[in-house]
Amino acid sequence: GDSVTQMEGPVTLSEEAFLTINCTYTATGYPSLFWYVQYPGEGLQLLLKATKADDKGSNKGFEATYRKETTSFHLEKGSVQVSDSAVYFCALEETSGSRLTFGEGTQLTVNP
Amino acid sequence: DTAVSQTPKYLVTQMGNDKSIKCEQNLGHDTMYWYKQDSKKFLKIMFSYNNKELIINETVPNRFSPKSPDKAHLNLHINSLELGDSAVYFCASSLTGPSEQFFGPGTRLTVL
Numbered sequence: 001g002d003s004v005t006q007m008e009g010p011v012t013l014s015e016e017a018f019l020t021i022n023c024t025y026t027a028t029g030y031p032s033l034f035w036y037v038q039y040p041g042e043g044l045q046l047l048l049k050a051t052k053a054d055d056k057g058s059n060k061g062f063e064a065t066y067r068k069e070t071t072s073f074h075l076e077k078g079s080v081q082v083s084d085s086a087v088y089f090c091a092l093e094e095t096s097g098s099r100l101t102f103g104e105g106t107q108l109t110v111n112p
Numbered sequence: 113d114t115a116v117s118q119t120p121k122y123l124v125t126q127m128g129n130d131k132s133i134k135c136e137q138n139l140g141h142d143t144m145y146w147y148k149q150d151s152k153k154f155l156k157i158m159f160s161y162n163n164k165e166l167i168i169n170e171t172v173p174n175r176f177s178p179k180s181p182d183k184a185h186l187n188l189h190i191n192s193l194e195l196g197d198s199a200v201y202f203c204a205s206s207l208t209g210p211s212e213q214f215f216g217p218g219t220r221l222t223v224l
Contacts, residue, residue, distance in 0.1 A: 032211055038153075043116070043202050043215030087153050093211050099160065099168055100213065105153040 002027040002094045006103035013080055013110050021075040021106045023064075023090030031092040033057075033066055033073040034100070038087040047075075047088070080110045115139050116216040118203050124222045125193055132189045133219045135203030143167075144186040145204040145213065146178060155202075161186055193223045 007022040025033065032051045036044040048057030053068035062077045073090060090103040116137045125131055137144065145168075146158040159178040160168035166178070175191045186203060203216040 034211070041217075043204075043217050044155075044213075045215065046212050049212070089155065099157055100211070102155045105155070107153070 002031065002092055002101050004090050004092055004101055004103035006088075006090050006106050009105070010107035010109060013108070015082055015110055015112050016079045017110075019075070019077040019080045019084075019108070021088055021090075021108070023073045023075065023103060025071050025073065025090075025092050027071075027092055027095060029095035030068065031095055033064070034091040034093070035062070035064055035073070035075050036089040036091060036102070038089065038105070040086070044089060080108075082110045082112055084108060085110045116203055116205055116214050118201075118216040118219050120219060121217060122220050122222075124224065126224055127193055127195060129193050130189070130191045131193060131221070132187055133201055133203075133221075135186045135188070135216060137184055137203075137205040137214070137216075139205060139207070139214060141205035141207050141214070142183055143206045143208065144180065144183075145206075146186065146188050147202040147204065149200045149202060149218070151199070159186075159188075190221075193221075195223050197221060198223045 003026045034049045035047040037047045038044045048059040050057040050066035056065045064075045087105045089105045091100045119134045143162045145160045158172050161180045163183050164180045177189045180186045200218045200220050202218050204213040206213045
């Protein structure tokens, strides 16, 4: 079945550092890909998405590009802030169209 | 203007009790979901309903029973609670299909 693998966490950075969180996937066909973010004590919210190969999703300074050749969707941000501290989930929409498959989540802590 | 709401936010109860968690969405979405998030933040889908019809029923003990009285509500009833049921339970909804899901704030269930 379809699956998503994220880099192991937790990740701790200083403010203004560059962020990369790796995400690779296994799927039949070409699924849509997503990054969701969960701030402390809250539910998940969609951060960005890409629906086809070479698409770049972006939001709030975060970017991720759908790379079919490497089956990856890495999340990047050029300069993180303390307010970016959260858990980040990579996800794909299964080609059956019935559900999202989530990665295991990566805890990010940004220190001032 | 709450989109997806859950009640209660916290639930502390004894082993063996029966409890319910309620979920409502005012987004006009057709599909609703229940997820369980464990202490390591791993997110697992439990159930999904589309317009009151059950479409996903994962390998979940039959002590868990979802009920959808209408497409805006999806409740979760849990019988004979066990210690291992302690987790955060999230309700979510989407317009059609699973892609962009809107999550509720979560219900933290603690079984003593």
